[in-house]
Every structure is written in C-alpha cells, then in structure tokens.
Amino acid sequence: MFKRSDESLIAKALNGDQHAWQQLVNRHQSALFYFGLRLLGSREDANDLLQDVLLVLCRNLGQYRGDSSFKSWLFGIANYRAMDMLRRRKYSDNDDELAEMPADAPGMPEQLANDRQQKQVQQQLRSLPLEQRLVLELKFYQQFTFDEIASQLAISSNTVKSRFYAALDKLRLQLEDDHVEQSANF
C-alpha cells in the first residue's frame, strides 16, 4: 500500500486533516515511547514525555521547514524535553524502576532470554552519564547519523563522537565486569 511521506502528512495536517495527524502520530509514537522508556526508566515518565512531545509537536507543527528529516526534527524536540524532565525531576539511577518494568509476554524461553539480555543492556546503559546515554540511544536505537545527532543536540559532530566512544568504553568496562561476575558465579 502506498505510504505517504511525513512531509505530505504534515501538509495535510496543517490544513486540518485529522486523519493525517493521526497517521503521523501512529508512525512515530512507538519510537518516542520506547525512547522515553529507555532514557527515563519508567512507563509513567515515558508516557509523560510522549504526551509532552506530542503537545509541543502539535503546537509547533507549522514551524517544520524540512531542513532535516521530520524524525530528526521530532527527536530534537524529544531530546530537549527528556533532558528537561530529567533535570527537573533530578532523575537518579534507580534499578527498582527498571525492575518494575513488566516481564512482557509470558512463556517463550527465547523471549525470556531476550528479556534478560535486554534488561542487562538497559541496566548498563542507565549507568552511563546522561549525555553519553543519549548519544548511544540516538545512534543505535533511532539510527541517526553523527551529523544528525550533532544537529539535534546543537553540538559539534566531533563532540558527539567523543561522547559516543567514551560511552562505548565505559560500556566495555562494565560488560567486562559482568563477565567477571558471571565467571565468578560459575
């Protein structure tokens, strides 16, 4: 089926087409919610972030000029709002919140293994400083280029790369620690 581009949906939405708006929201709300969930650590915060970003998007939809991709522009808003929320709520790494996340679909052993692996990766990501975690999130989970991330965060591309490699190095150290712990358990 023919898929309309984000730009054409925006143009229609600006003319009052609610169906186009709903299509646009449906296309990006999952990514936004999971972005918030990984970055903020709880469903409530992720939901708040999603609503907040959609509210800002709705109000500022007419300001999108098409200089970058719509997703990049949208995540520019999401980054700013997420950082703002984290600063205001003095977010602290609390593994209890992550542990509160439901175990999802029951049953399948592969799925349980995936869940365990995901939790492990998420826990390691959450131990990173916020700026570094944000860069990894945007690079791997949202598939943005270094230049797009730099544009969204209003920093240079070199700074992005610096944060990226620093995050990878910290992650490496932790993974090594995990391996040591797992080896010790055995």
Added chain:
Amino acid sequence: MSNNQQIFEDWLDGKITAEQCAMQLQHDPQWYARLQNTLALQADAKAPRFEPVPEFDSSALFAKQWQRPKLQRSWWPQLSLALSCAAMLISLSPAKFQLQDGSLTLSWHNSQSEINRAVGTALLAYQKEQQQWLVQQLDTQQQSTNSQLVLLKDYLQDELKRDQRSDMLQLVEYLNQQRQADWQYWQENYQPMQAGYRPASSYYSPTNTGVVKP
C-alpha cells in the same frame, strides 16, 4: 582520526561488513571491544519490544490547535450563477439548441438575417390573411347588396302592381262615374227630346236589366 577509527566508522556507515571490521580490528583489544559492545547494542536495538505503547488520544489536541469549524458552504448560489451565465451565453451567442423529434441539435445562425427572414415571413402571412379577409368581405358585401336589390326589386314590383291596380280601379270608377253622369245627362236632356221626334216604341228603351228593342 586513527586507521582503526576509520575502519570502525566505515562499518557503522555500512561500507564494510561486521566480519571485515572484526578481522581488521581483532589485533586492537580496545577497538575490538568497542565493536563487540556495539554489536550487543545493535542486537538489543533490533530485538522486538513487547512493552505496550499507551493509548493517547491526540485528536482533541489536534482539533483544538489546527481544526477550524467547516464553513457551511452551499453550492446552490454558485450553481444558480453558473446556470444563469450559461443561459446568457447561449442567448447571446449564435449557438442555437433545438429539440426536434426527440433529438437535441446545436446550430449556429446569424441572428439578424434570421430575424429579417422571420419578419418577412410574418408580414407575408399577414398580407395573405388580409387579402383573404378583404375577398371575404367583398363577397359578403356583394351578396348582401344583391339580396337587398332583389328585395328592393320585389318591393318595387309589388308597389308598382299595387299602384297600377289602384289606378285601374280609379280609372274604372272614373269611367263608370262618367258613364253614369253621361247617362243621367242624356236622360235629362236628350231623352224627352227624342221622344218628341219618334214614337216611343221605335226607340230602344234602356231598363235596369238591359236595352229593350222596339
């Protein structure tokens, strides 16, 4: 930028495969570990998420921000105006629609010559009608005159006959009166004289029933 970093970023950009990257970085533990961590993150990013996305109805938000009440637009005035313009164009243009024998035909004509021809035809028809009317009037007049003349002739003949009869009666009466007067005059003046000259028996003697011979 180091060579290993270049290799690593080439892999991130999809220019080389993970196997090629691992082969080239396997001698540098730092970069190889970065590669492994990146692979783990990519695997996690590709893993399906089962966390349900909360329902959030943004319709009201959108409606409040961008939707305006639709104008109650009626197409009848536009339709009426369009039909009026079409009728005006058809009436002003030489185009002529004609419905005849169940078929609609569009023809072009010169309106002035058409009008002149129509006026000429109408005048000719009027002239013929007037001529027929005059002929009828003349016939009627003539018949009426003839009948009146016949009536007059009959009347005159009757009157003439009546006059003639009356004259004859008057004449006869006059003659009778004259004869009566002559007879009386004769009796009074000449009969005694005649009686003196001849015997009475030798004369005709008039009586009430006729003349008596002697």
